[in-house]
Amino acid sequence: MTITDAHFWDLIHAERVRLVDMLEGLSDEDWRARTLCSDWTVDQVVAHLTAGASTGTWAWIRSMAGAGFNASRHNDRRLARYRGATPAATLEAFRRAATSTTAPTKDHAAWLGEVIVHGQDIARPLGVPVTPDPVAVGEVARFFAAKDFAVNSRGLVKGLALEADDTSFRSGRGPLLRGHLLDLVMAMAGRPDSCAALDGDGVEELHRRLR
Template sequence: MTRLSEIQERERSALVDDLSALTPEQWRSPTLCGSWDVEDVVAHLGAASTLSMWGWVRSIVGARFDADVHNQRRLEEFRGATPAVTLERFAGTGPIGLPGKESPAGLGELIVHAEDIRRPMGLRREPDAEGLSAVARFFATKDFAVNSRSLVKGLRLVATDADFRSGSGPEIEGPLLSLVMAMAGRSAVLGDLHGDGVPELSRRMAGAG
């Protein structure tokens, strides 16, 4: 089994390659991540890659446990004077190590945010299959950075392109990457999914939003 930190390294390198071709205007493109543009998401990933557990605790406490305030402060701290500088800094980071470098949580953060950038821009990448499966299993069984387990509780997820099945109840089928993005709360992927559980998932996403 490949170490998840090594998969993170490859996925980050692939994202850096995609970002290197962007025009200045494209760096200001919207993403699936709320009001953040491409550079905001990259700075967020870079900041996450440089935070230790103790640094994260100090930051979230300093933000009075407001995750939005914490994330905005850290991305602004990481972002460079230009997108090129931000990209250079991001390219030089290591794996996201919260809660640990071999946890699927960090890889999930990278895969989801990379797709947050790529999907609106029409860029396509199939993430590492082994890593994506590990993230899917983690998201389906744990609420960590996102309330993924709670979002799909009582629903059965079935990947149409991988050996992944999880849960019981009304069924949702689709590509594994789309299931992972759905568990991360991205309603933009609902059109990729089908099954009698999709309306309920859509309702839950709307309520969470």
């Protein structure tokens, strides 16, 4: 079933609010903790999400052009703009952006994936459970399996079969990756830690690709 743009935004907003609720319970030390997203701290990841929810197409193009189309430089510039002086300020900015319908492109599943994946990037190292809506996770899984966008998700699992053990999701052919759908999404997002939660004869190959 194809879902509407309005439904996508409902899902995105719900996941942002879910993340806000979790972030409200973190200590200042937690906000300085490293996440699963490269070397970024919780504070930086949240600022990145605020930037994504506050940047339309033309603003994104101008920012990329100003950064010489260097994605890392672009991200650093956006972080500097949307990161608060304190964790509370960073959180408040994200809370205000939670119901925004602004995005750099109309790839709604990508922006849904961004908040789900980054939510797990934050929550998993801290040992804080955050369980996204299964419908939302399913939409992201189908998008990641079909298209390379912000992450090279489709290329990463090319030639591998994906099978969720908690939903009916199936994709691809080849050596098998089996596990919870959310763990498959995190694997397609390029998070090496996800390998430990998967089984099947494709896990070794996935781990090799992620190294």
